[in-house]
Amino acid sequence: MLNTNFYNGKRVLVTGHTGFKGTWLCRMLVNAGALVTGYSLPAPATPNLFERSGLVGNMVSIIGDIRDFDRLQVCFRDAGPEIVFHLAAQPIVRESYQNPRYTYETNVMGTVNLLECVRLNPCVKSVLNVTTDKVYHNNEWVWGYRECEPLDGFDPYSNSKSCSELATHCYVNSFFAEGQAAVSTARAGNVIGGGDFAADRIIPDCVRAVAGGETIGVRNPYSTRPYQHVLEPLAAYLMIARRQYEDKTYAGCYNVGPDDCDCVTTGELVDLFCRTWGPGARWENRAEENAPHEANFLKLDCSKLKSVFGWSPRWHIAECMEMVCRFGKIWLEGGNIPVEMDQEIRYFETGEMGWSREKS
Numbered sequence: 001m002l003n004t005n006f007y008n009g010k011r012v013l014v015t016g017h018t019g020f021k022g023t024w025l026c027r028m029l030v031n032a033g034a035l036v037t038g039y040s041l042p043a044p045a046t047p048n049l050f051e052r053s054g055l056v057g058n059m060v061s062i063i064g065d066i067r068d069f070d071r072l073q074v075c076f077r078d079a080g081p082e083i084v085f086h087l088a089a090q091p092i093v094r095e096s097y098q099n100p101r102y103t104y105e106t107n108v109m110g111t112v113n114l115l116e117c118v119r120l121n122p123c124v125k126s127v128l129n130v131t132t133d134k135v136y137h138n139n140e141w142v143w144g145y146r147e148c149e150p151l152d153g154f155d156p157y158s159n160s161k162s163c164s165e166l167a168t169h170c171y172v173n174s175f176f177a178e179g180q181a182a183v184s185t186a187r188a189g190n191v192i193g194g195g196d197f198a199a200d201r202i203i204p205d206c207v208r209a210v211a212g213g214e215t216i217g218v219r220n221p222y223s224t225r226p227y228q229h230v231l232e233p234l235a236a237y238l239m240i241a242r243r244q245y246e247d248k249t250y251a252g253c254y255n256v257g258p259d260d261c262d263c264v265t266t267g268e269l270v271d272l273f274c275r276t277w278g279p280g281a282r283w284e285n286r287a288e289e290n291a292p293h294e295a296n297f298l299k300l301d302c303s304k305l306k307s308v309f310g311w312s313p314r315w316h317i318a319e320c321m322e323m324v325c326r327f328g329k330i331w332l333e334g335g336n337i338p339v340e341m342d343q344e345i346r347y348f349e350t351g352e353m354g355w356s357r358e359k360s
Contacts, residue, residue, distance in 0.1 A: 002235045002349045006242045008033035011123075013079050015066055015114060016087030017059075018043040018050040020196040021130075025085060025234050027341050030058050037079040039064050039072060040088055045204075049195030054338030066110035069117075076117040076124075083241050084127045086114050089161075093134075094200045096157035097292045107160035108167060115171040118181055126245035127183040128237050129168050133226055133257060133300050134158035135187055144226075144260070144301030147187070147253045155292065165253070172251070182244035182251040188233040189226030189257035189300055192269075192320060194327020194340070196230075202266055206273050206281070207328045216274075216283035221267030224297045226257035229320040231348045232313055239309060250308065257300035262317040272318065276325045314348060 012029055016022040017038025029036045036059035043050045055061070060079065064071045066088040089107050090096060096103040111129060118124045136145040137152035151166065153159040165185055172183050192203045202218070209216040233256045244250040257263075264272075267285075274281035305311045315323070323344055330340050343354040 002238070004028065004032035004238060004349070007083075007238070009035065010083055011035045011037075011079060011081050012083045012085070013037050013039065013076070013081035014085045014087060015039050016089060017061065018048065019087060019091075020049060020193070020198065021191060021230055021234065022087045023050045023053050023055065023195065024193065024230050024341070025087070025237065026055050026059055027053055027338075028234060028238065028345055030055060031342065031345065036060070037075065037081065038062060039066070039075045041065060045197035045199070047197055049197070049337070052337040053195075053341060066113060067105050069113045072113050073117050073120065076121045080121075080123045082123060082125050083245060084114070084118065084124055085237060085241065086111065086127065086129045088114075089130075090157065091132075092198065092200050093155050093157045094292055096155055096160070100156040103156045104160045104163070107157070108163045111164040111167050115168065115183075118183070119171065119175045122180055124181045126241045127181055128241045129164065129183070129185045130233075130237065131161045131165055131185050131187050132158065133187050133189045133255070133298060135162045135165055138298060140297045142297065142299075144257070144299040145255070146301045147255060147304055179248055182248040184240050184244055184251045185253045186233065186237055186240060187253065187255050187300070188236075189228050191230040191233060192227055192324055193230030194324060194331065194344070195337070202269060203273070203324055206270060206277075206283075207332075210277060210281050211332055213280065216270060216281070217286035218266055218270050218283050219286055219288055220296075221270070221285050221287070222265055222296065224263055224265050224299065226263050226298065226300050227269055227317060227320070228256075228258045228262070228313065229315050229323060229348075231345065232256070232258070232315065235314075235348065236305065236311060239311065243309065252304075254305045254308075255300040255302045256305060257302050258313050258317070260299065262313070263299050264317060269317070269321075272321045273325065276318075276321045277328075
């Protein structure tokens with residue numbers, strides 16, 4: 001069971017708090033009683049989850065660019081965080097081909113700026129840099145990548161996240177070896193869940209299509225990815241940050257992904273979405289010629305996280321999709337989003353369902 005009592009009263013800084021994962025993480029932290037400060041650009045999508053999450057007024061929200069070191073340093077001085085979650089990033093592969101310089105400035109120098117602020121602010125005791133499963137040199141293997149595999153992402157997004165990992169490792173060796181702050185990186189698989197409206201992501205594309213009465217277009221139906229519900233990696237992030245706060249020997253790099261049985265192709269994922277959503281959901285193959293390169297096969301080996309912390313995924317892919325479709329319908333019906341978020345978080349944390357399955 002996930003125990004968030006540790007965060008009650010803790011000062012926590014979340015970069016990228018207006019994004020999809022950042023909003024869910026802040027909701028979990030606020031519910032736990034943490035004193036949360038967020039630092040981020042405005043929400044990247046319209047509509048956006050942050051505005052409807054009930055977080056406005058319940059945390060400090062600072063709009064700022066992670067590339068702006070001086071503004072970030074002021075945020076650190078004012079917030080005095082004990083724990084930092086670094087999620088601010090340019091996270092879209094296709095966008096990284098269109099704007100590679102911005103992607104590197106954000107994902108590499110943004111990380112350096114954050115680590116420099118940590119170095120200059122001894123109040124920080126625990127830091128988690130969230131990267132991606134795509135940091136590895138991809139050999140299209142059928143087995144999962146381990147944390148000891150070479151880092152060398154192919155596209156600008158993936159490569160910039162590999163560089164973020166290397167910058168973090170350098171700062172750990174050069175400045176944090178004496179134990180000022182425990183610093184880890186988390187390499188998470190593809191996340192799905194309610195409230196994601198980003199462009200060029202499969203679940204947002206599915207929800208937008210069914211909402212508009214359109215056929216879902218799938219660009220890469222045969223690509224295998226480690227899909228997981230957004231609460232899975234967030235729970236792991238909270239666990240890693242807590243454990244290394246209490247004992248710095250837990251600091252390191254960790255893969256966070258589903259078990260092999262839940263690594264599916266994008267086509268299989270959309271099939272499951274259509275079956276779960278019900279009438280009106282359908283898809284077609286829209287594979288593009290001359291499309292930007294993306295890996296065909298990608299899985300993670302999460303043995304380290306399991307052996308070190310006794311961690312295991314909570315929800316299989318079918319249950320993840322139940323949550324996705326339930327949330328999507330509630331959103332489209334104008335339902336109470338904070339209540340729905342809290343119900344899903346409680347169900348994930350305790351296994352106690354606050355609703356009937358028939359409602360989904």
